[in-house]
Amino acid sequence: MSKIYNKSLVGLTTVNAILLVIIYVLYYRTPISNNDRIKTKLNVHKIIIDTESGKIAGFNQKINDDRMQVFLGIPYAEAPIGKLRFQPPKAKQQWNETIDAVNWPNPCMQPDQSLQLNNYNFSEDCLYLNIWSPGGNDSLKPVIVVIHTGAFVFGSASESKYNGLFLAHHAEAIVVTFNYRLNFYGFFYRSNMTDIVPNVGMLDQVEAFKWIHKYIRYFNGDTNRITLVGQSSAALSIGMHIVSPLSQGLISQAIMMSGSPLQVNELNEPEQVDKFWSNYLHYMNCYNTENMIDCVDSKIAKNRSRLVSMEMVKQLADDKLFVNIPIMIDGHFQPNNPIKLLNNLPKKNLSILYGYTNDEGSWIAMLEDREQFGTHIRSHIQSLYQAMSTAELFLNKMFTSLPINKTKIIDYYLNHLLKIHTTQMDMTTVDTIILHRIITNMLGDRYIVCPMEKFIDSLLATKILPYINIIGNTKVILEPVYFGTHSNVFGVANGWDPVTRLKCLPFLSYDFYARILNYSSSSSNMSSYKFGIAICTLNQLCLDFKGNLSRILTSIDRAIELGASIRLGPELEITGYGCEDAFYEIDTVFHSWQVLGEILKKNYKNIIICIGMPVIKDSCLYNCVTIIYNSKIVYIRAKNRLAIHGNYRENRYFKPWNDGTNGSISWFELPPLITEICEQKRVPFGDGAIIEIKDNVIENNDLQASLGVFRIGFEICEELWHADTQSNRHFGLRACHLVVNPSSSYWELRKLDNAYNHVRSVTSKTGGVYAYVNNIGCDGGGRLCFYGRSFVMENGNLLSMSNVLSDELFDEVSVTVSAVDPINIQQFRLQNNIPIRSCTVSEKFIKFNDSKPYENSSMLYSNISDVNTITIENCGFFKNWNFEIPQTNIAKNFVGLCPEEEIMRYCSLWLWDYLRRCIPGGIKGFIVPLSGGLDSSSVVCIVYSLCRFLHHQIYSVKNQNVIKSLKSILDIEAHELQPQDICQRLLRCCYLRTKFSGQDSYDRAKNLAQLVGADFQTYDLTDIYQKIIDTVPLGIKTKSTNDVTIQQQNVQARIRMVLTYYMSECNRLVLATGNVDEALVGYLTKYDCSSADLNPIGSISKNDLKRFMIYSKQIIPNSEQVLDHIINAIPSAELTGQDQKDEEDLGLTYDELSLFGRIRRGIYGTYGPYGMFCKIWNDRHADHVRQVFNGQMVEPTLLASKIKRFFTLYARNRHKQTILTPSLHTETYSPDDNRFDHRQFLFNTKWPWQFEQIDKMIEQILNG
Structure with a gap:
C-alpha cells in the first residue's frame, strides 16, 4: 500500500494550501449525490428551513456581494440536565414551534479561559450546533464539520475563531460547528458509580454527527461528502471516531492536524481514568463526602475556575508531561485501544489529510512566552535530575510504558540534537536555545508526531487510505486558517522527508522505518530534480586575504559536498566589509583579483559560485559580486544603491552603478592575471542582467521539463530595502525563481530580524525564493558585529537559516543548503493569481558557453547596454535529491531572540573575535575594573557568557578552531575546564577602592568575581590619591569648593584607569564599563575607566543592562542572590562617599x-x-x-x-x-x-x- 502525494501543494502559503486542500477533498473525491433538493423559504427577516421534524429559522448574512444563510444555536440533543446528566445524549425529538436559530449557543461548562466568545453564558444546557450555508438550489454542497479543540478542558463552537462564514463562502460548502460536554461534565468517571456513563462528551459528538446525517440535506448539504476537520484534541477526536464502532458510516473524509488517538493511549485504561478523577475529587475536597457530585457542583457554582484546568491536567495525571483529559476504554464508544479497533474495522474508502508542525513540543510544553521558556525547562530538568542520576532515567520517565529500547532515544536526542555524548549532563552549561530545542523535539515527537505516524501507518495496513500527506515546516495554529484569520507561518510545507521520519525510529519497529524509506524513495516527489542553494555565512577579517581565501574555499567545498547548485557568500567577502579607507588603496583591489584567481584555479564544476569583491572600472570603484561557473566568469554584478546611513559610509569609497531603477550592462576588460587563468578577455558588467539556466539533465517526462528555464536575479545588501530597485522587477517582471542577496548587515538591538520579516513579506506577495547571505562577527571594522542569520525564503516561508543556535555562533564558516523545487514557485504564483508582467520587458539575450565564453559572440565588441539576460545552456545544475539530507543540513526553524539573549550572544562573539585575533600580540585575556555596580558587573557577566559559549564549543560542538585558539590563549588544553575554570584564566577583575568606597560595593564585586570564577584582585589607592592631593595645591587655581571636589573625583577616576592598565600586565585587553546613557550626557571622567581597549556595553542603555543582569540569573549557576544585590543596588560612582547617587548628580x-x-x-x-x-x-x-x-x-x-x-x-x-x-x-x-x-x-x-x-x-x- 503506498501513499498518494499532492506535491502541487508544496510551497503555498499555509492558508491557501489548507483551503485548496479542503476544496479538493470536498469536491473531487466523492461523486455528487442525487438526493432530492430541499428548497428554502426566504422571509424578510428570516430564512425558514422546513425539516421532517419541524422548522428552523435562520438569517441572511452578507459577505462581499453574496448572501450566506446562517443558523446559530440549533439543538441537536435534549439538554443534558436533571436525569440526563452524565448520561448519553438524547436525540432531539420533533418540535412544534419553530427553532429560532439566530443567537450563538451557550458554551459548555469549563474553567475561565482567555477565549473570544460570542456568548459567555456558560451552561450545562449547551448541546447546540451552528450552520453556515451558501444557500441556493442548484446542487448539494459538501459539508465541513469543524470540531473545536481545547484538550477536552475548554473550548466552544461560540468562539469567534469558529465563525464559519468565511470558509463556507470561500469553499462554497456547508460548515457546521457544535458544542459537546467538556471537563467534569463530559468525561467524569468513577468505577463505583454505576449510574455515570463515561465519555459522554464523545457520545455528544456522535449524536451531533447523527443529526447532521439526518438533517443536513435540508440545508443543501450532501450526506455522502461529510468531512471532519480538527486540530490537536479535535484531531484526536476524529481519530477516535475513525475507529469507534458507534461512528461508522458517519464520516466520509477527515482532516487531522497535530493529534491522533494514540497520544492518549497511556491513560485510557479504566483504572487510570478512575485515578485521574479520584485525584480531582481530592483536589476539590469532595472525595469522602456523602454526595460527591453535589459537593463538586456547589464549589463549581461558586467558582467555575475550580473545574479542571490545563495546568491541573498534569497533576491529576500524576505529572505526565502532557495529556488531555483522558478518554477511557469503555466497552461502548471505545471498546478497545485504537490499534486493536483498527484491525477489526470493515474495509472502506476513507480519505484522510493529516499534518503536524516542526515545533509541536512548544505548544505542549509551555504556557509562558518564549523568553521564559528556557528558565522553565532548565528548572524542570534540574528538578528531575535531582531525583535521577542519568539521562536514561529521565527519558524512561518521559517515555514510560513504551516497550522500546531507551538507548536509541538517548542516542538520537542527546547525540544528534544536544550533541552531548555523556549520560551525566551538567545542565547549567547547556545553552537555553538548545534546551528549548531538545525538549520541544522530545515532547513533539513523543506526543504528536510519532503517535500520528503510527496511527496513519496502521490505517494503511487496513486499506483505509490517506491519499494526501503534508509534513509541515510550518508553525501554525490550524483553526484560524480555516476561517481566514492571519496566522504566523514559519516555514514551508514539505513533501516526504525521511529525516523527519527518523525521529520516530525509537518508537517504531525497524521494518516500519524501512517501509517509510521505501515510500520516500519511490513516490514522494512528482519531480526529484531540485536546485540546491548554499548560503555561506563567513567570519572574515579585513585585508586578511590568505585567511579569507581559506574560508571561502572551505565554504565552496562544503556546498559541493551538500549537493548545492549555487554557492552564495556575503558582501565583499574577499576583502572583508570594513576595510574603510583601505578601499582607496590599489593593493586592495589587486589582491582581490589574485584571490579570485586562486578560486578559478580550483576548477570547480557544475556549480555557480558568487563571490563578493571590489572592482575598478573606468577609474571608479564598485562593490560587486562576481559570478563564476566552471572556472569561467559569467557576469560581474555591480551594486546600484549604496548604504550611507547609520555606520555605513559606502559612498565614501564606492560609486553606485546607475540609479538602481533601470539596469544596464557593459563589457568589462579583465585583468591579465585573470585572463591567463580563465582565457577570457571580456565579461558583462553592471546590474541589468539576470541569469537564465537551461538544464540538460532533466528527463523529458519529469515535471521540471515543463518549466523551461530557471531564472536567477541579483541584489546586493542595500538594494533589498528600496522598492524601486530590483526585487519587484526580478519577481514581478522577469519571473525569477531565485533572487540572491550578498549582504553585510550589522547587529542592533531589537532589529535582528528586520531583513527576515521584509523578505518574508515580499516573497509571500510575489512568490519565489530569496537567498540572503550575511557576514558574522567582527571583521576588523572595530565597532560593528555582523549577526549572520543568513536564510533562504520560499513563497514567504523559511526554508533554512544559519547561526540560529549558539552551536554555530563561533563557526568561521557556516554552510546551509536548501533544496528548491521550482514547481513550488510556479504553483504558488498560479494558485494565488500573481501577475508576472514579462510582456512589458523586451528581452535581449547573450549566451554564455563555458568552453569559450563570449569569445564567439557577435556582440563581444558591441554595445550591450540593453542586454538583460545571460543564458547558460546545457548545464547540470538540477540534481536528484531523492536521498537523505545530512543531519547538519536540515532546515532550521526560525528562532527569535529576546534583547537579553542578543546582548549575551553578540557581545560575546565580538569579544571573542577581538581576543583570538590578538593572539599574535601575546594577549591572554581581559581585565575589568569591577566596582560592584551594574555596569561593570554586566561586563563581567558578558565575559562569563563568552566562557560558557567556549565551553560548549569545546565539549559539545568540538569546534577545532576554538579549541586551537583557546589553547594558544590559555597555554593549556581546555578539554577538562568548566566555564568557571575558563573564566578564572581568561578574566581578571580588580576592585580599586578609596576611602570613599563602601563595604557593600566591595562585597558585591568580590562575590560576583568568585561566582563566575574570575581572578579577583583588590588594591586601596587612597594613599596615592591623598599624596597627589597634598602635593599639588589647588587653592590659587579654583574659586569654589565644588571645583576642588570635582577635580578630586577626577583624580580618583584617572588613577583607577592607570592602575587597571598596570594590572593588565600588558597581556590583557582592558574592558571599559560605561553605558550609552552616561556617555550621552558625559557622566564620566576623561581617561577614567571609560578609557580602555574595548567597551562591550558602550552603546547599551542602563535599563537594557539591568534586564540583561536579570536574564543572567538563568545562565550563571547559583547566582540569584549575588546578582539581585547588584541589580537592586542604587547606582553610585562612590567618588565622594557611599551616599553619592548617580541620578541625583545627573x-x-x-x-x-x-x-x-x-x-x-x-x-x-x-x-x-x-x-x-x-x-x-x-x-x-x-x-x-x-x-x-x-x-x-x-x-x-x-x-x-x-x-x-x-x-x-x-x-x-x-x-x-x-x-x-x-x-x-x-x-x-x-x-x-x-x-x-x-x-x-x-x-x-x-x-x-x-x-x-x-x-x-x-x-x-x-x-x-
Missing part, C-alpha cells in the same frame, strides 16, 4: 536619559531641544512616555527643566565623545563620535534660542 533618571536619547536620535526621531519638548508633550499620553514618568501626566514646566538639563550636560560634555574607547555598536541612539553620530563638540551650552522657544511653548500651554 538631575535625571536613567529612564529619562534613555527616552531623551532615543528622541535625540533613535527610534522616535531626530530632535533638538525644542523639537524634543514638542515631541514628548504631544506624546504625553503614549505608553513609552507615561512609563518613564511613572504613569503620571507630564507637567510642562518640569519636562522643560529636564530637557534643558539633558541638553546642557550633552553640550557641555560632548567633547568627551572624541576620546571614548571603541565600543560595540548596539543602539540607534549611540553617541559614538567616530562613526555613527557625527556632531560638533563645541557648543553654546546655554542654548539661548532653543530654550527660549521652549519657554514660549510652555507659556502657550499654560495659557490654554
Whole structure:
C-alpha cells in the first residue's frame, strides 16, 4: 500500500494550501449525490428551513456581494440536565414551534479561559450546533464539520475563531460547528458509580454527527461528502471516531492536524481514568463526602475556575508531561485501544489529510512566552535530575510504558540534537536555545508526531487510505486558517522527508522505518530534480586575504559536498566589509583579483559560485559580486544603491552603478592575471542582467521539463530595502525563481530580524525564493558585529537559516543548503493569481558557453547596454535529491531572540573575535575594573557568557578552531575546564577602592568575581590619591569648593584607569564599563575607566543592562542572590562617599536619559531641544512616555527643566565623545563620535534660542 502525494501543494502559503486542500477533498473525491433538493423559504427577516421534524429559522448574512444563510444555536440533543446528566445524549425529538436559530449557543461548562466568545453564558444546557450555508438550489454542497479543540478542558463552537462564514463562502460548502460536554461534565468517571456513563462528551459528538446525517440535506448539504476537520484534541477526536464502532458510516473524509488517538493511549485504561478523577475529587475536597457530585457542583457554582484546568491536567495525571483529559476504554464508544479497533474495522474508502508542525513540543510544553521558556525547562530538568542520576532515567520517565529500547532515544536526542555524548549532563552549561530545542523535539515527537505516524501507518495496513500527506515546516495554529484569520507561518510545507521520519525510529519497529524509506524513495516527489542553494555565512577579517581565501574555499567545498547548485557568500567577502579607507588603496583591489584567481584555479564544476569583491572600472570603484561557473566568469554584478546611513559610509569609497531603477550592462576588460587563468578577455558588467539556466539533465517526462528555464536575479545588501530597485522587477517582471542577496548587515538591538520579516513579506506577495547571505562577527571594522542569520525564503516561508543556535555562533564558516523545487514557485504564483508582467520587458539575450565564453559572440565588441539576460545552456545544475539530507543540513526553524539573549550572544562573539585575533600580540585575556555596580558587573557577566559559549564549543560542538585558539590563549588544553575554570584564566577583575568606597560595593564585586570564577584582585589607592592631593595645591587655581571636589573625583577616576592598565600586565585587553546613557550626557571622567581597549556595553542603555543582569540569573549557576544585590543596588560612582547617587548628580533618571536619547536620535526621531519638548508633550499620553514618568501626566514646566538639563550636560560634555574607547555598536541612539553620530563638540551650552522657544511653548500651554 503506498501513499498518494499532492506535491502541487508544496510551497503555498499555509492558508491557501489548507483551503485548496479542503476544496479538493470536498469536491473531487466523492461523486455528487442525487438526493432530492430541499428548497428554502426566504422571509424578510428570516430564512425558514422546513425539516421532517419541524422548522428552523435562520438569517441572511452578507459577505462581499453574496448572501450566506446562517443558523446559530440549533439543538441537536435534549439538554443534558436533571436525569440526563452524565448520561448519553438524547436525540432531539420533533418540535412544534419553530427553532429560532439566530443567537450563538451557550458554551459548555469549563474553567475561565482567555477565549473570544460570542456568548459567555456558560451552561450545562449547551448541546447546540451552528450552520453556515451558501444557500441556493442548484446542487448539494459538501459539508465541513469543524470540531473545536481545547484538550477536552475548554473550548466552544461560540468562539469567534469558529465563525464559519468565511470558509463556507470561500469553499462554497456547508460548515457546521457544535458544542459537546467538556471537563467534569463530559468525561467524569468513577468505577463505583454505576449510574455515570463515561465519555459522554464523545457520545455528544456522535449524536451531533447523527443529526447532521439526518438533517443536513435540508440545508443543501450532501450526506455522502461529510468531512471532519480538527486540530490537536479535535484531531484526536476524529481519530477516535475513525475507529469507534458507534461512528461508522458517519464520516466520509477527515482532516487531522497535530493529534491522533494514540497520544492518549497511556491513560485510557479504566483504572487510570478512575485515578485521574479520584485525584480531582481530592483536589476539590469532595472525595469522602456523602454526595460527591453535589459537593463538586456547589464549589463549581461558586467558582467555575475550580473545574479542571490545563495546568491541573498534569497533576491529576500524576505529572505526565502532557495529556488531555483522558478518554477511557469503555466497552461502548471505545471498546478497545485504537490499534486493536483498527484491525477489526470493515474495509472502506476513507480519505484522510493529516499534518503536524516542526515545533509541536512548544505548544505542549509551555504556557509562558518564549523568553521564559528556557528558565522553565532548565528548572524542570534540574528538578528531575535531582531525583535521577542519568539521562536514561529521565527519558524512561518521559517515555514510560513504551516497550522500546531507551538507548536509541538517548542516542538520537542527546547525540544528534544536544550533541552531548555523556549520560551525566551538567545542565547549567547547556545553552537555553538548545534546551528549548531538545525538549520541544522530545515532547513533539513523543506526543504528536510519532503517535500520528503510527496511527496513519496502521490505517494503511487496513486499506483505509490517506491519499494526501503534508509534513509541515510550518508553525501554525490550524483553526484560524480555516476561517481566514492571519496566522504566523514559519516555514514551508514539505513533501516526504525521511529525516523527519527518523525521529520516530525509537518508537517504531525497524521494518516500519524501512517501509517509510521505501515510500520516500519511490513516490514522494512528482519531480526529484531540485536546485540546491548554499548560503555561506563567513567570519572574515579585513585585508586578511590568505585567511579569507581559506574560508571561502572551505565554504565552496562544503556546498559541493551538500549537493548545492549555487554557492552564495556575503558582501565583499574577499576583502572583508570594513576595510574603510583601505578601499582607496590599489593593493586592495589587486589582491582581490589574485584571490579570485586562486578560486578559478580550483576548477570547480557544475556549480555557480558568487563571490563578493571590489572592482575598478573606468577609474571608479564598485562593490560587486562576481559570478563564476566552471572556472569561467559569467557576469560581474555591480551594486546600484549604496548604504550611507547609520555606520555605513559606502559612498565614501564606492560609486553606485546607475540609479538602481533601470539596469544596464557593459563589457568589462579583465585583468591579465585573470585572463591567463580563465582565457577570457571580456565579461558583462553592471546590474541589468539576470541569469537564465537551461538544464540538460532533466528527463523529458519529469515535471521540471515543463518549466523551461530557471531564472536567477541579483541584489546586493542595500538594494533589498528600496522598492524601486530590483526585487519587484526580478519577481514581478522577469519571473525569477531565485533572487540572491550578498549582504553585510550589522547587529542592533531589537532589529535582528528586520531583513527576515521584509523578505518574508515580499516573497509571500510575489512568490519565489530569496537567498540572503550575511557576514558574522567582527571583521576588523572595530565597532560593528555582523549577526549572520543568513536564510533562504520560499513563497514567504523559511526554508533554512544559519547561526540560529549558539552551536554555530563561533563557526568561521557556516554552510546551509536548501533544496528548491521550482514547481513550488510556479504553483504558488498560479494558485494565488500573481501577475508576472514579462510582456512589458523586451528581452535581449547573450549566451554564455563555458568552453569559450563570449569569445564567439557577435556582440563581444558591441554595445550591450540593453542586454538583460545571460543564458547558460546545457548545464547540470538540477540534481536528484531523492536521498537523505545530512543531519547538519536540515532546515532550521526560525528562532527569535529576546534583547537579553542578543546582548549575551553578540557581545560575546565580538569579544571573542577581538581576543583570538590578538593572539599574535601575546594577549591572554581581559581585565575589568569591577566596582560592584551594574555596569561593570554586566561586563563581567558578558565575559562569563563568552566562557560558557567556549565551553560548549569545546565539549559539545568540538569546534577545532576554538579549541586551537583557546589553547594558544590559555597555554593549556581546555578539554577538562568548566566555564568557571575558563573564566578564572581568561578574566581578571580588580576592585580599586578609596576611602570613599563602601563595604557593600566591595562585597558585591568580590562575590560576583568568585561566582563566575574570575581572578579577583583588590588594591586601596587612597594613599596615592591623598599624596597627589597634598602635593599639588589647588587653592590659587579654583574659586569654589565644588571645583576642588570635582577635580578630586577626577583624580580618583584617572588613577583607577592607570592602575587597571598596570594590572593588565600588558597581556590583557582592558574592558571599559560605561553605558550609552552616561556617555550621552558625559557622566564620566576623561581617561577614567571609560578609557580602555574595548567597551562591550558602550552603546547599551542602563535599563537594557539591568534586564540583561536579570536574564543572567538563568545562565550563571547559583547566582540569584549575588546578582539581585547588584541589580537592586542604587547606582553610585562612590567618588565622594557611599551616599553619592548617580541620578541625583545627573538631575535625571536613567529612564529619562534613555527616552531623551532615543528622541535625540533613535527610534522616535531626530530632535533638538525644542523639537524634543514638542515631541514628548504631544506624546504625553503614549505608553513609552507615561512609563518613564511613572504613569503620571507630564507637567510642562518640569519636562522643560529636564530637557534643558539633558541638553546642557550633552553640550557641555560632548567633547568627551572624541576620546571614548571603541565600543560595540548596539543602539540607534549611540553617541559614538567616530562613526555613527557625527556632531560638533563645541557648543553654546546655554542654548539661548532653543530654550527660549521652549519657554514660549510652555507659556502657550499654560495659557490654554
